[in-house]
Amino acid sequence: MKKRNTLKAIDMGINTHHEPVIYMREDCEICQSEGFSANSRLLLECDGQSIIATLNIVDNPVLAKGYAGLSKVAMQRLMAEEGSILDISQAPVVSSLAAVRKKIFGNRLSNNDLQGIITDIGRHRYSDIEIASFLSVCAGSRLNVNEIIGLTLAMVNSGKRLAWPDHEKVFDKHCIGGLPGNRTTPIVVSIASAGGLIIPKTSSRAITSPAGTADTMETMANVNLSISDIRRVVAQNGACLAWGGAVNLSPTDDLLIRIERALDLDGEGQLIASVLSKKIAAGSTHVVIDVPVGETAKIRSHTDAERLISLFEQVGEACSLVVRCVITDGSQPIGRGIGPVLEARDLLAVLQNQPDAPQDLRNRALLLSAHLFDLAEQCGLESGLEKARDLLDSGAAWKQFQRIIKAQGEVKKISPAKYQHTEKAEHNGMINAIDNRQLARLAKLAGAPSSPVAGLYLHTKVGQMVTTDAPLFTLYSNSQGELDYAMAFYQQAEIFSIKETQ
Numbered sequence: 001m002k003k004r005n006t007l008k009a010i011d012m013g014i015n016t017h018h019e020p021v022i023y024m025r026e027d028c029e030i031c032q033s034e035g036f037s038a039n040s041r042l043l044l045e046c047d048g049q050s051i052i053a054t055l056n057i058v059d060n061p062v063l064a065k066g067y068a069g070l071s072k073v074a075m076q077r078l079m080a081e082e083g084s085i086l087d088i089s090q091a092p093v094v095s096s097l098a099a100v101r102k103k104i105f106g107n108r109l110s111n112n113d114l115q116g117i118i119t120d121i122g123r124h125r126y127s128d129i130e131i132a133s134f135l136s137v138c139a140g141s142r143l144n145v146n147e148i149i150g151l152t153l154a155m156v157n158s159g160k161r162l163a164w165p166d167h168e169k170v171f172d173k174h175c176i177g178g179l180p181g182n183r184t185t186p187i188v189v190s191i192a193s194a195g196g197l198i199i200p201k202t203s204s205r206a207i208t209s210p211a212g213t214a215d216t217m218e219t220m221a222n223v224n225l226s227i228s229d230i231r232r233v234v235a236q237n238g239a240c241l242a243w244g245g246a247v248n249l250s251p252t253d254d255l256l257i258r259i260e261r262a263l264d265l266d267g268e269g270q271l272i273a274s275v276l277s278k279k280i281a282a283g284s285t286h287v288v289i290d291v292p293v294g295e296t297a298k299i300r301s302h303t304d305a306e307r308l309i310s311l312f313e314q315v316g317e318a319c320s321l322v323v324r325c326v327i328t329d330g331s332q333p334i335g336r337g338i339g340p341v342l343e344a345r346d347l348l349a350v351l352q353n354q355p356d357a358p359q360d361l362r363n364r365a366l367l368l369s370a371h372l373f374d375l376a377e378q379c380g381l382e383s384g385l386e387k388a389r390d391l392l393d394s395g396a397a398w399k400q401f402q403r404i405i406k407a408q409g410e411v412k413k414i415s416p417a418k419y420q421h422t423e424k425a426e427h428n429g430m431i432n433a434i435d436n437r438q439l440a441r442l443a444k445l446a447g448a449p450s451s452p453v454a455g456l457y458l459h460t461k462v463g464q465m466v467t468t469d470a471p472l473f474t475l476y477s478n479s480q481g482e483l484d485y486a487m488a489f490y491q492q493a494e495i496f497s498i499k500e501t502q
Contacts, residue, residue: 005030009046009084012069018258019128020044020053020077022088023069025060030088041091041127044070046078052091052125077124096120097130103137111150118154122252131259135270143269145311149318151269155277156319159251160227162283164198164234171199171372172279175290176271176308177209178298180440181335181458183343184290185213186241186401187350187365187392192372193239194391194400199372200234202244202282204254204274207261210443210455214243215340216347219452222409233407241404249281250274266298268308272315279321286322288371290364292330296436299330326371328364332434332462335361339448339455339476341414351398360461366392417453417476419483423490425466429498434462438495445486446477454478465501472496 007030012023022042024031036042040055053074063069068086070078080086096116103109109117117134120126126134143151164170173188189201203213203223217223223243225233230247233240245254253274260266279287289312292298293305309325316323335346335358349357350365369391370384379387391397439456447454459471466472475490477483 005034005088007068007086007088008066009075009078009080009086010063010067010069010082011075012071014069014071016071016073018073018124018255019071020051020074020124021056021071022053022074023056023058023063023071025063025065026057027060031055031057034090036090043089043091044074044078045087045089046080046084049078049080051077054127094120094125094130097126100130100134100137103142104133108144109147109150111153114147114150115154115157118151118158118252121255122158128259131256132263135256135259135263135265135267138269139265139267141268143267145314148269148272148311149315151273152277152280152315152319155250155253155273156280159248159281161281162200162227162230162249164200164283167198169198169286169376170284171197171376172201172282172284172287173199173290173368173372174275174279174287175292176275176298177207177266178436179292179294179330180210180333180338180436180443181343181346181361182290182292182333182364183211183213183216183335183347184361184365184368186217186347187361187397188368188372189239189241190351190397190401190404191365191369191388191391193237193404194396195369195373195387197238197372197376198234199239200230200282200284201240202230202242202247202249202278204244204257204278206449207257208264208266208440210338210440210448211340211343212449213241214245215449215452216343217241218243218411219340219344219414221405221411225408229408233404236407237400237403239400239404240408242408244278244282250277253277268311272308272311276312276315276319276321276323280319284321286372286375287316287324288368288375289323289325290328290368291325292328294330294332294436295433296438297330302327322375324371324375326368328367330436333436333439333458334358334364336458337455338439338443338458339446340452342455342457342476351392351401353393353395353398362392414453417451418478419480420474420476421483421487422471422474423487424469424471425498426468427498427500428465428467429500430465431460431462431496432499433497434458435493435495438493442475442486442490442493442495445482445489446475447479447482451478454482466498
């Protein structure tokens with residue numbers, strides 16, 4: 001019988017995010033006898049729990065003999081306490097990595113390949129580097145439609161799945177992103193559910209943007225709902241606005257999103273699988289997808305949009321999901337605020353029919369709501385638009401939003417940002433263009449979305465005239481350092497194109 005390799009656990013107090021790490025002394029007998037070295041992947045077992053962790057070697061004085069340090073996430077997943085006995089061995093071979101290498105060399109992945117990869121990622125068998133390798137090799141249109149279907153179904157199978165047996169049609173709405181401030185979802189959900197549609201909305205946090213719907217909603221309501229909470233809120237109001245990551249719906253997607261965010265990557269196949277897997281897992285039967293197109297949006301041309309739409313529709317049909325994609329204007333940001341709190345203010349202004357509410361945000365939300373009503377009732381877009389407008393103008397949508405917030409649980413008011421700076425125009429002229437990507441990066445450098453009050457507020461839009469010293473935007477941050485860093489980026493970037501006039 002092989003001798004057990006055991007050490008006592010100690011919490012190193014190090015946050016390694018989602019990747020478990022074990023720390024061992026450089027003279028550790030186990031390392032020497034087993035041939036472990038820095039970055040080795042080890043299997044750790046403790047009282048019936050097991051994880052795979054990455055080994056870091058530390059100087060001898062850092063740890064006492066007989067102890068191994070664990071990062072915070074390793075302690076949590078093992079449910080270990082100080083002094084718990086760890087059984088340490090070489091991690092088993094992760095066979096699905098062979099499929100990743102297969103893709104690296106240009107071969108197609110089967111449904112079994114993709115299920116194996118997603119299962120192993122979901123069980124935390126992949127290191128961050130290995131996940132990044134999978135995402136990178138699938139980016140840039142490297143997945144064909146059958147592979148995207150296989151990836152979507154694998155991601156659905158990786159977690160729980162909601163069902164709504166009392167409802168023949170269950171609706172959802174999504175935007176593919178790439179357009180700062182385009183926070184239509186809470187407005188659309190309020191209008192659609194006020195009009196009688198069932199729309200259990202689960203949303204993601206930001207991937208490459210300064211705010212996701214879940215980030216924005218979290219400034220106003222509890223979004224960490226359990227499945228029973230979602231059922232309760234939907235039973236009461238016909239809708240919810242929850243964070244999908246809290247309910248284990250397509251949970252592997254959240255592990256992938258974390259790495260995508262670090263890589264600033266949002267590949268076509270992964271995008272489609274991410275969006276549709278969460279709709280299917282939430283029990284949706286019909287979904288409207290907003291596809292903004294513009295020179296600095298995620299989708300830059302109508303040709304690219306048509307290709308993406310075709311893939312969405314093919315994958316949706318294969319997964320028994322009715323998908324309708326709507327091409328919208330992606331030439332400039334929507335609304336005024338960019339960042340969780342600032343976007344929340346915009347959508348509240350629309351729902352409350354405030355006179356200064358951003359009309360572009362209002363009009364887009366009405367258009368997408370009209371498409372949902374048309375999908376539900378085959379009433380035509382004009383009739384759907386009229387119904388949506390009546391629900392918004394009458395205050396019914398605002399009352400519905402308040403009911404949803406109350407059912408989910410309100411959150412405490414957030415203190416305003418500590419620092420702000422207003423940038424002004426250097427000369428007279430007309431705003432010719434605003435670079436969406438650079439503007440989003442500016443808001444992120446200021447601290448959004450990790451700091452919900454960070455971001456920026458636009459004082460002008462494309463096509464408007466500005467005079468010398470007129471405000472272009474106000475930047476908000478909770479850190480002077482982040483504010484300075486963001487402004488240093490702005491000075492080098494070309495975000496606003498202003499055609500000078502006399």
